[in-house]
Amino acid sequence: MNVLIIEDEPLAARQLRSMVLQCDPAITIVAVLDSVETSVNWLSGHPHPDLLLADVELVDGQSFDIFNQVPVRCPVIFTTAYDEYALKAFQVHSVDYLLKPINEAALRRSLDKFQEMRRLFGTGIPALDVQQLMTMLRPAPAPQPTDYRERFLLRQGARLIPVEVADMAYFFTRDRLTFVQTWEGRTLMIDYHLDDLGQKLNPQHFFRANRQFILSARSISDVHLHFNGRLKLELTPPVEEEVFISRDRAADFRAWLGE
Missing domain, CATH: 2.40.50.1020 (LytTr DNA-binding domain)
Known part of the structure; x- marks a missing residue:
């Protein structure tokens, strides 16, 4: 299985890479990328991996910006620091999420979930609906007063x-x-x-x-x-x-x- 990692913090990227290989030494890490720009360029010029592990917040934007610029034809596991309410959106619109700081047990469960989905659906795992995910993550606007203090x-x-x-x-x-x-x-x-x-x-x-x-x-x-x-x-x-x-x-x- 080929896995692409998108993570802008060098230490977190090294730890995630190491944990992935500990969970399954047969996995091939095809690349570790650190920004929206490098990810768009890589995905535009390489065969897409079997699975993408993507941090939500990157140094030059959000990983959603990647999906808006290039079609992502593989399932995604997000790594995120979003609160529990927002995480419900990830549960619906991605294979899984990993709440930072990531531990090996949680990563192993996510990879097992992905493998089970592949056994059930083959290559027909539902595609990521980025726009709907972003809509769900965007907080509802708070009621605003009709006038403000002068x-x-x-x-x-x-x-x-x-x-x-x-x-x-x-x-x-x-x-x-x-x-x-x-x-x-x-x-x-x-x-x-x-x-x-x-x-x-x-x-x-x-x-x-x-x-x-x-x-x-x-x-x-x-x-x-x-x-x-x-x-x-x-x-x-x-x-x-x-x-x-x-x-x-x-x-x-x-x-x-x-x-």
Whole structure:
């Protein structure tokens, strides 16, 4: 059996390759690829393997981007860090999934499942419906209020100050308190958690970058590609902490910025 591995983390790729061969030494690993681009090029110029082991999140996109660019004529086992709710989609639309970090027992069960499907269906294992899988994985949009806050009443010592949202650069948490940074350089405490603010701010103008920051588009002065698919941001006004967008959130963030 020929197996193609698509995994962008070198250590994870080596471990997965080793575990596959431990499960079945007769398997031939035809290639180990690390990106959407290299996978599309390889699949376009080589006979397709019997089975594909594909990480969902890759350094230059998602493995779904591969399937949208080149027909994949072999079954797929996904490796993924998606939560349990989203995993139901993988159960329906792929041979199986492996939840990271992968262990040998789980890999062996997936390979056994694939072999059983081959015995039952031969080469007629149902093809992967990528579009339907992506639709199922995409979270339903949260109900949005018909209007968003235009101002907040903020504390500064014993004073309460009305501040327009248009004057706010970003919101952040520090020492379990929530603050807003204004364009004028003032740092003021606000009596809301970031989760609450996310429902009160217009999502066209503000983005929840991570657990610590909600950013306005105007506050982002520069975006740097960082290790393992993350993005590192520079903000205006400057901030003490380093601000990162995770690999899982990077695509949404880039779309929000207008890519």
